[in-house]
Amino acid sequence: MAASMSLGISWAFILVLVSCAASSAARKPCPTSSKFKVGFYRNTCPAAEYIVKQTVHEAVAKNKGMAAGLLRLHFHDCFVRGCDASVLLKSTPQNPAERDHPANNPSLRGFEIIDQAKARLEAVCPKTVSCADIVAFAARDSIYKTGGIYYDVPAGRRDGRVSLLPEVTQNLPPPNFNAQQLIANFARKGLSADEMVTLSGAHSIGISHCSSFSRRLYAFNTTLAQDPSLDPAFASFLKTQCPPPSNVTRADPTVSLDSITPDTLDNKYYLQLLKLRGVLVTDETLYTSPSTSRMVVSNAVNGAAWRAKFAKAMVKMGSLDVLSGAQGEIRKVCSVVN
Ligand code: HEM
Numbered sequence: 001m002a003a004s005m006s007l008g009i010s011w012a013f014i015l016v017l018v019s020c021a022a023s024s025a026a027r028k029p030c031p032t033s034s035k036f037k038v039g040f041y042r043n044t045c046p047a048a049e050y051i052v053k054q055t056v057h058e059a060v061a062k063n064k065g066m067a068a069g070l071l072r073l074h075f076h077d078c079f080v081r082g083c084d085a086s087v088l089l090k091s092t093p094q095n096p097a098e099r100d101h102p103a104n105n106p107s108l109r110g111f112e113i114i115d116q117a118k119a120r121l122e123a124v125c126p127k128t129v130s131c132a133d134i135v136a137f138a139a140r141d142s143i144y145k146t147g148g149i150y151y152d153v154p155a156g157r158r159d160g161r162v163s164l165l166p167e168v169t170q171n172l173p174p175p176n177f178n179a180q181q182l183i184a185n186f187a188r189k190g191l192s193a194d195e196m197v198t199l200s201g202a203h204s205i206g207i208s209h210c211s212s213f214s215r216r217l218y219a220f221n222t223t224l225a226q227d228p229s230l231d232p233a234f235a236s237f238l239k240t241q242c243p244p245p246s247n248v249t250r251a252d253p254t255v256s257l258d259s260i261t262p263d264t265l266d267n268k269y270y271l272q273l274l275k276l277r278g279v280l281v282t283d284e285t286l287y288t289s290p291s292t293s294r295m296v297v298s299n300a301v302n303g304a305a306w307r308a309k310f311a312k313a314m315v316k317m318g319s320l321d322v323l324s325g326a327q328g329e330i331r332k333v334c335s336v337v338n
């Protein structure tokens, strides 16, 4: 009895060590770790979060879409190699970086806002605040500005020194995935189906280029031109915005991902899905697939619950594979390694 108990305890002990060690394989950092915590810069750079907030405030005042850009930037950073600002690194002649993958270039935006915040931070506390933390703070501030949803951001992320273009293909879900593929993709990051559906609510702000969904309008499959899970009236509207892809023109216009409240982060996105007005295949499939349909309905009818879940899931996404302590570095300029 005593032996089996101590065996149980030592196993539990090992499990805790493995599941929260600050290694790149860990899904979650130790909650008690002083290396990754809320208020990380309290002593070393007390104005850090304020400076980022101010920079985001100015950027979004000039261009509302920047909030969406900054939120997406955090997602694209965290899903590839963890939240280590690898998405910000520029390609070099020897190394095509994440930033130049078609999922990021040309549509990902907000790089210059991160650079601006970083320059301001380097002026007051040099080599102290990581680019990865700036991205995490900026996403939180963008969420607050557009949706009034607030959460504390654990910080202490270190910046990575590696960024590889092919890793984007391996980690980020493309916009034609079905629900099972989306669930599997998020599960690899330790995120549940419900968290995947909850985080997809980020598509209640921002835009998509026509190229990300125009097959749904003109070339759905070999028998159907138009995606039957798309409201015909909404499809007609989208066609006025997006020319047929067969028309060889370089133009790639954009549409709002949520046409009811395009600049407000809210649960109206889910109401759009109920009306078959999701823009991306990956949006509408959340409602038309039995495995996630109920989650969409629940988020559509209960905004308060969705907001709470969204904040929680953002903290979780922001904790993916973080580098901490002596790992990585604090970049001086966010687009290049030191
Ligand atoms: C579930 C899988 C997801 C897929 C397949 C996906 C895919 C996409 C695509 C294709 C676009 C439009 C890009 C373009 O053509 O311009 C987009 C935009 C966006 N995504 Fe996602 N996304 C997903 C999840 C997320 C998550 C989890 C977040 C954040 C938590 C997010 C935030 C955004 C935002 C804010 C935009 C608008 C960006 C802008 O206006 O600049 N997405 N997404």
Ligand SMILES: *[C@@H]1O[C@H](CO)[C@@H](O)[C@H](O)[C@H]1NC(C)=O
Residues within 6 Å of the ligand: 221, 222, 223, 224, 228
């Ligand atoms: C085309 O899509 C429809 C609706 O999803 C489906 O019923 C049909 O089987 C598909 N056809 C082919 C050839 O894949």
Ligand SMILES: *[C@@H]1O[C@H](CO)[C@@H](O)[C@H](O)[C@H]1NC(C)=O
Residues within 6 Å of the ligand: 243, 247, 248, 249
């Ligand atoms: C291609 O698109 C342009 C501009 O949208 C339009 O004027 C032109 O008629 C289109 N050509 C074809 C063949 O559809």
